[in-house]
Amino acid sequence: xxxxxxxxxxxxxxxxxxxxxxxxxxxxxxxxxxxxxxxxxxxxxxxxxxxxxxxxxxxxxxxxxxxxxxxxxxxxxxxxxxxxxxxxxxxxxxxxxxxxxxxxxxxxxxxxxxxxxxxxxxxxxxxxxxxxxxxxxxxxxxxxxxxxxxxxxxxxxxxxxxxxxxxxxxxxxxxxxxxxxxxxxxxxxxxxxxxxxxxxxxxxxxxxxxxxxxxxxxxxxxxxxxxxxxxxxxxxxxxxxxxxxxxxxxxxxxxxxxxxxxxxxxxxxxxxxxxxxxxxxxxxxxxxxxxxxxxxxxxxxxxxxxxxxxxxxxxxxxxxxxxxxxxxxx
Amino acid sequence: xxxxxxxxxxxxxxxxxxxxxxxxxxxxxxxxxxxxxxxxxxxxxxxxxxxxxxxxxxxxxxxxxxxxxxxxxxxxxxxxxxxxxxxxxxxxxxxxxxxxxxxxxxxxxxxxxxxxxxxxxxxxxxxxxxxxxxxxxxxxxxxxxxxxxxxxxxxxxxxxxxxxxxxxxxxxxxxxxxxxxxxxxxxxxxxxxxxxxxxxxxxxxxxxxxxxxxxxxxxxxxxxxxxxxxxxxxxxxxxxxxxxxxxxxxxxxxxxxxxxxxxxxxxxxxxxxxxxxxxxxxxxxxxxxxxxx
Amino acid sequence: xxxxxxxxxxxxxxxxxxxxxxxxxxxxxxxxxxxxxxxxxxxxxxxxxxxxxxxxxxxxxxxxxxxxxxxxxxxxxxxxxxxxxxxxxxxxxxxxxxxxxxxxxxxxxxxxxxxxxxxxxxxxxxxxxxxxxxxxxxxxxxxxxxxxxxxxxxxxxxxxxxxxxxxxxxxxxxxxxxxxxxxxxxxxxxxxxxxxxxxxxxxxxxxxxxxxxxxxxxxxxxxxxxxxxxxxxx
Numbered sequence: 001x002x003x004x005x006x007x008x009x010x011x012x013x014x015x016x017x018x019x020x021x022x023x024x025x026x027x028x029x030x031x032x033x034x035x036x037x038x039x040x041x042x043x044x045x046x047x048x049x050x051x052x053x054x055x056x057x058x059x060x061x062x063x064x065x066x067x068x069x070x071x072x073x074x075x076x077x078x079x080x081x082x083x084x085x086x087x088x089x090x091x092x093x094x095x096x097x098x099x100x101x102x103x104x105x106x107x108x109x110x111x112x113x114x115x116x117x118x119x120x121x122x123x124x125x126x127x128x129x130x131x132x133x134x135x136x137x138x139x140x141x142x143x144x145x146x147x148x149x150x151x152x153x154x155x156x157x158x159x160x161x162x163x164x165x166x167x168x169x170x171x172x173x174x175x176x177x178x179x180x181x182x183x184x185x186x187x188x189x190x191x192x193x194x195x196x197x198x199x200x201x202x203x204x205x206x207x208x209x210x211x212x213x214x215x216x217x218x219x220x221x222x223x224x225x226x227x228x229x230x231x232x233x234x235x236x237x238x239x240x241x242x243x244x245x246x247x248x249x250x251x252x253x254x255x256x257x258x259x260x261x262x263x264x265x266x267x268x269x270x271x272x273x274x275x276x277x278x279x280x281x282x283x284x285x286x287x288x289x290x291x292x293x294x295x296x297x298x299x300x301x302x303x304x305x306x307x308x309x310x311x312x313x314x315x316x317x318x319x320x321x322x323x324x325x326x327x328x329x330x
Numbered sequence: 331x332x333x334x335x336x337x338x339x340x341x342x343x344x345x346x347x348x349x350x351x352x353x354x355x356x357x358x359x360x361x362x363x364x365x366x367x368x369x370x371x372x373x374x375x376x377x378x379x380x381x382x383x384x385x386x387x388x389x390x391x392x393x394x395x396x397x398x399x400x401x402x403x404x405x406x407x408x409x410x411x412x413x414x415x416x417x418x419x420x421x422x423x424x425x426x427x428x429x430x431x432x433x434x435x436x437x438x439x440x441x442x443x444x445x446x447x448x449x450x451x452x453x454x455x456x457x458x459x460x461x462x463x464x465x466x467x468x469x470x471x472x473x474x475x476x477x478x479x480x481x482x483x484x485x486x487x488x489x490x491x492x493x494x495x496x497x498x499x500x501x502x503x504x505x506x507x508x509x510x511x512x513x514x515x516x517x518x519x520x521x522x523x524x525x526x527x528x529x530x531x532x533x534x535x536x537x538x539x540x541x542x543x544x545x546x547x548x549x550x551x552x553x554x555x556x557x558x559x560x561x562x563x564x565x566x567x568x569x570x571x572x573x574x575x576x577x578x579x580x581x582x583x584x585x586x587x588x589x590x591x592x593x594x595x596x597x598x599x600x601x602x603x604x605x606x607x608x609x610x611x612x613x614x615x616x617x618x619x620x621x622x623x
Numbered sequence: 624x625x626x627x628x629x630x631x632x633x634x635x636x637x638x639x640x641x642x643x644x645x646x647x648x649x650x651x652x653x654x655x656x657x658x659x660x661x662x663x664x665x666x667x668x669x670x671x672x673x674x675x676x677x678x679x680x681x682x683x684x685x686x687x688x689x690x691x692x693x694x695x696x697x698x699x700x701x702x703x704x705x706x707x708x709x710x711x712x713x714x715x716x717x718x719x720x721x722x723x724x725x726x727x728x729x730x731x732x733x734x735x736x737x738x739x740x741x742x743x744x745x746x747x748x749x750x751x752x753x754x755x756x757x758x759x760x761x762x763x764x765x766x767x768x769x770x771x772x773x774x775x776x777x778x779x780x781x782x783x784x785x786x787x788x789x790x791x792x793x794x795x796x797x798x799x800x801x802x803x804x805x806x807x808x809x810x811x812x813x814x815x816x817x818x819x820x821x822x823x824x825x826x827x828x829x830x831x832x833x834x835x836x837x838x839x840x841x842x843x844x845x846x847x848x849x850x851x852x853x854x855x856x857x
Contacts, residue, residue, distance in 0.1 A: 125601060512673070
């Protein structure tokens with residue numbers, strides 16, 4: 001019954017491309033587009049996360065991607081086709097600026113998580129502080145184009161957005177696949193096992209970590225820009241800050257951090273859950289969805305540290321889900 | 331005195347003093363986080379959210395039940411202390427043998443839970459105690475009593491913790507456990523109990539900070555975000571688990587924020603602090619007090 | 624006082640001890656000798672509760688302690704001086720000693736015990752406010768033994784007290800062990816320095832590859848051919 005992956009991929013992709021031409025319910029398409037964009041963002045996070053680089057700064061990169069693109073469009077009239085590369089450049093520079101000292105001086109684990117956590121907090125602060133330009137916590141809307149939709153990267157047709165999001169999502173998976181098959185993966189795995197040993201074996205630890213960080217940051221910024229272009233509204237809380245960073249980690253943990261499709265599974269589950277909770281509780285019960293989110297995250301980490309997809313795959317392979325590590329003598 | 335003040339900008343001096351006052355509070359927050367990290371090897375990302383809950387506790391005790399501030403404070407401190415112990419018992423303890431990053435992420439989940447709990451239970455309105463303490467005028471400078479009180483209480487809190495850590499058996503065990511976890515049992519120490527006590531003490535410090543912050547700031551579900559990140563930066567710069575480093579770094583950051591705030595908004599003060607932090611990582615990567623190799 | 628019956632123990636799937644039978648009578652000094660990796664340290668850790676035996680019984684003064692949590696074993700009068708001393712390096716000597724008296728029963732006697740330890744090791748009194756990690760190896764060993772004595776134990780477990788010490792200091796340490804046991808304390812000592820340890824103990828066991836190969840009085844062990852050839856270099 002199980003199809004060989006060789007055929008599963010092209011068939012799956014073909015079905016996904018065909019979908020909007022057959023099925024056109026705008027609400028469902030909207031949810032699908034959001035799932036694809038966030039899947040891409042979560043996949044970007046896992047690029048680092050799978051190698052033990054737990055960044056809580058990705059909310060910052062996403063915010064830079066979204067806001068820089070929108071600001072350039074509104075204030076300078078720069079098309080997102082130019083604005084997005086500039087935004088990516090900004091996010092990449094920010095990633096380098098923060099990550100370089102971290103890696104150069106061996107800031108890892110808790111320290112790295114905290115530094116990046118502060119980064120996403122600071123990006124949020126900057127967006128709020130520059131409220132004269134960004135609208136602060138009230139949010140920001142790119143101006144509707146009066147000219148070409150293609151130049152402005154603004155489309156009213158959901159099908160177009162669906163195809164864009166699908167292409168970007170597939171590109172994300174392709175990058176994952178390429179890294180998976182490259183030497184960089186072995187280098188990063190060695191580093192996450194033991195930095196000193198990796199360095200002794202000739203791995204340029206700082207460079208390898210920086211490379212994966214910059215790739216991850218660029219992808220995340222792109223996700224932010226796309227989200228902005230699609231939703232035509234951004235606010236500091238939805239694209240930046242600690243909450244967004246944690247949301248990424250949460251989704252990836254739920255889906256599975258070490259599997260290519262894990263982040264996607266995480267995005268599907270979390271977005272559907274959020275949507276379900278939003279409808280279930282209605283607009284008067286703001287916050288309940290996040291409450292359930294948080295509780296689930298904690299439960300997941302305690303009981304299913306490998307995520308849903310990871311645990312299912314492990315079970316199929318016959319590996320126990322929770323391996324107990326024998327305590328070694330001191 | 332007059333000529334001294336003429337040379338220095340009076341506002342500058344006021345900002346410097348306010349920076350010191352803020353430093354006391356930040357040092358208190360950093361101490362709590364450092365204590366938890368030093369002993370249990372866990373970072374509570376949700377530390378500032380515990381403070382937020384404490385602030386709500388104070389708000390309801392004082393505003394809703396009409397209890398006087400000084401009676402409400404111990405209750406709020408005890409509440410957050412229990413919350414800290416619960417956090418350890420329910421979330422951290424089951425994860426202690428797992429990868430450290432899972433503990434960090436789990437407390438991230440707790441951050442979500444606490445924020446949304448506050449949103450659900452208390453709404454997103456900004457609330458305050460309605461207590462307006464007078465302003466102290468001294469040599470043409472103005473200092474709010476709230477800040478002075480907060481500074482004094484923060485210092486007292488830290489001295490109490492210091493005495494607890496150096497004078498009592500439990501405090502000594504807390505210091506010892508960070509140095510050699512495995513042999514604690516040979517001393518007759520139940521590490522689980524020490525962890526729980528440490529978590530409660532960490533919670534109590536968050537509670538104390540809450541009592542002091544609520545005098546100066548409005549409470550809302552996301553108030554933790556405005557001082558959480560800065561506390562983390564302080565702890566990293568001072569060296570996680572290094573009490574003295576955290577203390578010094580708190581005052582350095584407070585001065586930057588306060589002086590930065592003098593020229594523009596407070597948010598820019600935070601941004602300046604972050605830039606300073608990045609620069610310091612190049613200059614002193616091992617933390618503020620680390621010896622250079 | 625202490626009796627082990629057919630004890631098995633190990634780490635995870637690795638078994639380090641096989642059917643150990645061993646007893647220590649009140650007032651005795653007993654040695655366990657054997658090569659590196661024979662399971663000597665594991666034996667000590669099993670007695671003080673740091674590792675649970677997978678089989679067998681351990682009785683301290685008649686009560687079974689196999690199920691007793693490690694931190695309660697000290698309260699039964701068993702003090703363990705671990706291998707490599709394991710002081711708290713960034714605590715003062717006095718704070719290290721204070722940790723030895725952590726048990727509620729011991730806290731009440733703290734002043735007396737401190738005086739006792741300072742009498743035994745006057746050097747510790749001089750260095751009471753010094754960080755333990757900054758002392759010499761010999762001084763650290765004294766501090767570690769002192770820390771164990773703070774709990775007023777009935778049975779002292781010494782794990783390789785001579786390891787890593789200069790020969791002169793080794794002499795001093797064994798002199799100390801003699802003095803401690805002359806005060807009536809029961810001692811179980813694990814050592815690679817067979818020559819020295821057989822001078823201070825009444826009886827000894829030879830532990831090899833996790834099993835007890837031989838046992839007897841110190842004199843018998845010294846005369847035994849296996850011990851002579853392998854460990855005394857005769």
